[in-house]
Amino acid sequence: MCGINGIISGTIQDKEARIKAMNSRLSHRGPDDEGQWVEGVAALGHRRLSIIDLSEAGHQPMISACGRYVMVFNGEIYNYADLRQRFNYPYRSQTDSEVVLAAWSEMGHKCVELFNGMFAIAVWDKQEKTLTLVRDRLGIKPIYWCHTPEAFCFSSEIRALTTSNLISGKLDEASVVDFLRYQTVQAPDTILKDVHLMVPGTILRYELSSNQTGVETYWSPFRAGKKTPESYEEVKREVRRLFFKAVERRLVADVPFGAFLSGGIDSSAIVGAMAKVSNRQVDTFNITFSEDDFSEAPYARHVAKMHKTNHHEIHLKPEDFLQMIPDALAAMDHPSGDGPNTWVVSKMTKEAGITMALSGLGGDELFGGYPIFNRMVTLEQRKWLWHLPLSLRKAAGKALMALKPGVASTKVMRLMTMKNYHFEEAFAISRQALMDPQLAGILRSSSLPEHNPVRWLRQNKVNETGEVLSRVSVAEMTTYMQNVLLRDSDQMSMAHALEVRVPFLDHELVEYVLSLPDAFKRPVTPKKLLVDSLPDLLPDYIVNRPKMGFVFPWRDWLKGVMHDFADQRIRTLAQREMFYEPGVLDIWHRFLKGDPSVTFSRVWPLVVLEETIRSLGQ
Numbered sequence: 001m002c003g004i005n006g007i008i009s010g011t012i013q014d015k016e017a018r019i020k021a022m023n024s025r026l027s028h029r030g031p032d033d034e035g036q037w038v039e040g041v042a043a044l045g046h047r048r049l050s051i052i053d054l055s056e057a058g059h060q061p062m063i064s065a066c067g068r069y070v071m072v073f074n075g076e077i078y079n080y081a082d083l084r085q086r087f088n089y090p091y092r093s094q095t096d097s098e099v100v101l102a103a104w105s106e107m108g109h110k111c112v113e114l115f116n117g118m119f120a121i122a123v124w125d126k127q128e129k130t131l132t133l134v135r136d137r138l139g140i141k142p143i144y145w146c147h148t149p150e151a152f153c154f155s156s157e158i159r160a161l162t163t164s165n166l167i168s169g170k171l172d173e174a175s176v177v178d179f180l181r182y183q184t185v186q187a188p189d190t191i192l193k194d195v196h197l198m199v200p201g202t203i204l205r206y207e208l209s210s211n212q213t214g215v216e217t218y219w220s221p222f223r224a225g226k227k228t229p230e231s232y233e234e235v236k237r238e239v240r241r242l243f244f245k246a247v248e249r250r251l252v253a254d255v256p257f258g259a260f261l262s263g264g265i266d267s268s269a270i271v272g273a274m275a276k277v278s279n280r281q282v283d284t285f286n287i288t289f290s291e292d293d294f295s296e297a298p299y300a301r302h303v304a305k306m307h308k309t310n311h312h313e314i315h316l317k318p319e320d321f322l323q324m325i326p327d328a329l330a331a332m333d334h335p336s337g338d339g340p341n342t343w344v345v346s347k348m349t350k351e352a353g354i355t356m357a358l359s360g361l362g363g364d365e366l367f368g369g370y371p372i373f374n375r376m377v378t379l380e381q382r383k384w385l386w387h388l389p390l391s392l393r394k395a396a397g398k399a400l401m402a403l404k405p406g407v408a409s410t411k412v413m414r415l416m417t418m419k420n421y422h423f424e425e426a427f428a429i430s431r432q433a434l435m436d437p438q439l440a441g442i443l444r445s446s447s448l449p450e451h452n453p454v455r456w457l458r459q460n461k462v463n464e465t466g467e468v469l470s471r472v473s474v475a476e477m478t479t480y481m482q483n484v485l486l487r488d489s490d491q492m493s494m495a496h497a498l499e500v501r502v503p504f505l506d507h508e509l510v511e512y513v514l515s516l517p518d519a520f521k522r523p524v525t526p527k528k529l530l531v532d533s534l535p536d537l538l539p540d541y542i543v544n545r546p547k548m549g550f551v552f553p554w555r556d557w558l559k560g561v562m563h564d565f566a567d568q569r570i571r572t573l574a575q576r577e578m579f580y581e582p583g584v585l586d587i588w589h590r591f592l593k594g595d596p597s598v599t600f601s602r603v604w605p606l607v608v609l610e611e612t613i614r615s616l617g618q
Helices: 015-025 082-083 094-114 157-162 173-182 231-250 265-277 299-304 318-330 339-351 363-367 373-380 381-385 390-401 408-418 424-432 437-442 452-459 468-494 507-517 530-534 554-559 563-574 579-590 599-617
Strands: 002-008 035-039 044-048 069-077 119-126 130-135 144-147 150-155 202-207 212-217 256-262 283-289 310-316 355-356 499-501
Touching: 002 015, 002 119, 015 035, 015 044, 015 157, 035 579, 044 069, 044 119, 069 094, 082 094, 094 119, 094 130, 130 150, 144 157, 144 265, 150 157, 173 437, 173 452, 173 468, 173 599, 231 265, 231 507, 256 265, 256 339, 265 299, 265 363, 265 530, 283 299, 283 339, 299 310, 310 339, 318 339, 318 554, 318 599, 339 468, 355 437, 363 468, 363 507, 363 530, 373 381, 373 424, 373 468, 381 437, 390 408, 408 424, 424 452, 424 468, 437 579, 452 468, 468 507, 554 563, 554 599, 563 579, 563 599, 579 599
Parallel strands: 256 283, 256 355, 283 310, 355 499
Antiparallel strands: 002 044, 002 150, 035 044, 069 119, 119 130, 130 202, 144 150, 202 212
16 A cells, blocks of 8 residues: 655656655655656656565556556555466566556556456556556545646645645635535545545546546446346355455455454454454454443454454543544544544554554445435335425424424435435435535525535436445445545555555445345345345344444543534634634534534534644645
């Protein structure tokens, strides 16, 4: 795992100094090695975290044997050993990076369709004077880019782009609204006006002669096919085969590795499969809290004992977390409402001597682990409600809010006031943090921009993806998962030079599960298809436990030990030009008083946003 940088410009003369500065800004991503390559209009930089072939032969930027291509690569290609035999190439290392370069030398960018893995690839073609960027199918590894009058540049992180002094670093106000709605900014936008995030499964090509960019899609979950298996038994066998294959592929490493273990279904399945296919004892890591309501320790201990892992419990007190918060926020390359959770577990895992860890991220999205799956099925079955008069629906919504005030009732009210039922809008409402009336009360703007998830899902015709459960999976994967969970996983784990691998996002497993009819996937019990496929790994004690998710006791902490920290930042944000101060402070005070419609996830993003603005020097 690494960090990559690049600048293409025919006018900038100090590209070498700039690329070195960008590399230095990414030192946390790659402490093992660094390299620069500068020739004519192009400059490429690389920071290396050595995982496969730890020798100097893996140094990047890497130049092809023919001398035409120069590459920087971030990620892992899990099937590289098989691909290595396919290409007649004078290899000088045992790295997966050189296999990428060998494949590119023979096939050009079409080779990416052969790769199973997570990757961000940049290749400069010295002959054609073109730069090609590739992002992996599910968006596990990021590539940020900007195109200014002076240059085209890219990086693994936004902060390296700002270090280049080639971008303005100005906030995009529409993206600020997107962040407050959804605790992130949806790709291809970012919090900055002139910086973009490559969409997963795409290839971007920049041509120097025309100074133009073009983007093509090589893979998309929106294009999932449809299968009609013969039986449920056949489906279970195939899910099990693909899952074990995905885990086994991700155990290839020349460094110590382990797994995050919450004791939930997803992480327990990962650890169980690791224990079966690995030839060494598995290291597992679990965070415990003083607040018993948030501690998953007993479940994690059960799984660890079951599979005889070398289990590590990390006990976290509020005071400990408060001390870590400034560093966690400083490590946040792009604002997120959920990042510190991953920062803490990554820090503790790395300090235990682990360089690579497997995570259960993606299991909920693929196998229907969130309540929204059944909720969306119910809404689809009750579309007739939107044929009732709007006045009647409003009255019903208001009655529910009066009877049971809170976030859920607020969202039902918003659903009831839609003119017509639309899958995209209903899904977006379920994922929204601050609702539009709340935003109108804290922003000075008289109008709010379009909802990006709604636009994105309509643009990609999510309604043509398949049956309801597959549509929800695709919507979750391409919004919340990619733009919150995976972004957090990358930036917060790499802050500690820890590589995180996600077997549930093996594209072969994803394609198969998305192709299945709803009849095989309906989560009548928690993640039924996954559990039925792995009965030996998932005992009833784990399957039927209360679902908690990996969350910290934010509500208690923000009202207690973290109150002053949050209060100071929220008050500063409230005074900024974009915000209406009384409205912001009202949201904060209502949270502190226990208003059920203002949960911690509505106020914590305000703290994060202020930290982001400060980090930009604004």
